[in-house]
Amino acid sequence: MSGPAPRVPLLDVNRDNQPLRDEFVEALTAVVDSGRFLFGPDVTELENEIASYCQVENAVGCASGSDALLLALMALDLQPGDEVIVPSFTFFASVSCITRLGATPIFADICPDTFNIDPECIAAAITPNTKAIIPVHLFGQCAQIDRICQIANQHDIAVIEDAAQAIGAAYHSRPAGSWGAAGCFSFYPTKNLGAMGDAGMLTSRDAAMADRMRLIAGHGMRPRYYHQVVGINSRIDTFQAAVLRVKLRHLDDAITARTTIANRYMNLLEEAGLVGPDQIVLPTQDPNAFHVWNQFGIRIGEGRRDAMREFMGERGVGSEIYYPVPMHKQQCYEYLKIDGSTLPETERASQEILNLPIFPTLTETEQRQVVDTISSYYQSGARVAA
Numbered sequence: 001m002s003g004p005a006p007r008v009p010l011l012d013v014n015r016d017n018q019p020l021r022d023e024f025v026e027a028l029t030a031v032v033d034s035g036r037f038l039f040g041p042d043v044t045e046l047e048n049e050i051a052s053y054c055q056v057e058n059a060v061g062c063a064s065g066s067d068a069l070l071l072a073l074m075a076l077d078l079q080p081g082d083e084v085i086v087p088s089f090t091f092f093a094s095v096s097c098i099t100r101l102g103a104t105p106i107f108a109d110i111c112p113d114t115f116n117i118d119p120e121c122i123a124a125a126i127t128p129n130t131k132a133i134i135p136v137h138l139f140g141q142c143a144q145i146d147r148i149c150q151i152a153n154q155h156d157i158a159v160i161e162d163a164a165q166a167i168g169a170a171y172h173s174r175p176a177g178s179w180g181a182a183g184c185f186s187f188y189p190t191k192n193l194g195a196m197g198d199a200g201m202l203t204s205r206d207a208a209m210a211d212r213m214r215l216i217a218g219h220g221m222r223p224r225y226y227h228q229v230v231g232i233n234s235r236i237d238t239f240q241a242a243v244l245r246v247k248l249r250h251l252d253d254a255i256t257a258r259t260t261i262a263n264r265y266m267n268l269l270e271e272a273g274l275v276g277p278d279q280i281v282l283p284t285q286d287p288n289a290f291h292v293w294n295q296f297g298i299r300i301g302e303g304r305r306d307a308m309r310e311f312m313g314e315r316g317v318g319s320e321i322y323y324p325v326p327m328h329k330q331q332c333y334e335y336l337k338i339d340g341s342t343l344p345e346t347e348r349a350s351q352e353i354l355n356l357p358i359f360p361t362l363t364e365t366e367q368r369q370v371v372d373t374i375s376s377y378y379q380s381g382a383r384v385a386a
């Protein structure tokens with residue numbers, strides 16, 4: 001070996017954006033010249049394009065994925081005392097939307113193979129107070145949304161899909177965000193369809209639901225200065241919509257690139273002899289799911305995850321832990337007094353998961369560096385142990 005190994009970033013947004021630079025400049029210049037920075041034509045066009053992409057009739061732009069979730073629950077008129085079933089192994093926003101409205105999150109455990117919420121745990125958690133279920137399509141793969149909707153229908157409970165990481169994903173060929181009462185999307189820059197700032201979108205097959213979410217996103221105001229309900233101010237601005245329309249044209253190519261990268265990781269890790277219960281457990285693909293690979297999460301057992309991450313970091317290889325602290329263990333949720341004994345897979349996943357670099361322009365050379373670094377970690381570990 002000679003010289004320091006080059007750095008492999010967890011994510012390189014600039015590299016991904018560079019080929020589209022001229023398209024962005026053109027689209028953004030048109031917004032500057034239009035002077036319509038909110039409610040510009042790009043916003044309506046983006047809503048139509050996202051609705052069509054997700055095969056639903058309605059889409060409503062909003063300020064973020066977090067707001068999309070909050071707006072969906074506000075449209076259901078969620079009240080204190082209501083319960084919402086949600087995974088604890090998720091990003092905070094899947095849960096804060098519930099508690100911000102004074103309602104109670106009921107945490108369901110996850111399936112150990114996909115990291116997604118376990119439908120049987122949902123069924124077991126239903127009570128007369130259950131008002132909604134928020135399945136999260138984690139890392140770009142749909143939860144078992146057919147089964148979840150079936151359970152919800154039996155009990156007349158609404159399903160709100162947290163599809164923040166899953167635009168373009170599908171289950172039984174039906175898109176994420178088209179199954180529940182509403183689908184919630186985030187265009188945070190690291191998502192598969194990333195803006196150059198914050199933005200979000202709601203989808204719904206139900207025109208009345210979509211209309212109510214739009215009303216609430218606009219201060220509950222209709223007509224102007226007459227407020228029907230107490231809403232919030234949550235808009236997608238025209239600049240972000242213009243950027244997103246450019247990126248949406250290239251989204252399927254980006255998903256194809258991510259799929260190639262994910263498959264290559266699996267082959268390289270396998271070839272390197274690193275896959276096995278005492279080493280690395282690869283991510284599992286549900287045969288019914290079309291995975292869009294927002295994240296590539298592997299399991300590192302035997303308490304070695306943190307040491308491996310440090311080893312990789314010292315050698316310039318990026319990685320991340322999504323998510324190190326499940327929601328039921330967050331300080332702000334101590335008041336819920338959840339001991340975690342019913343969430344064993346959630347707690348194990350938070351200790352074992354490691355997310356490797358994945359973005360459309362990540363090269364094969366970089367992927368080999370990632371795998372070589374993991375390989376040398378195990379070799380050095382073996383030496384220490386011997």
Ligand SMILES: *Cc1c(COP(=O)(O)O)cnc(C)c1O
Binds near residue numbers: 065066067094165200
């Ligand atoms: C990113 C994300 C959100 C929140 O989206 P923002 O646009 O950042 O507010 C919600 N849920 C999940 C699962 C996410 O990954």
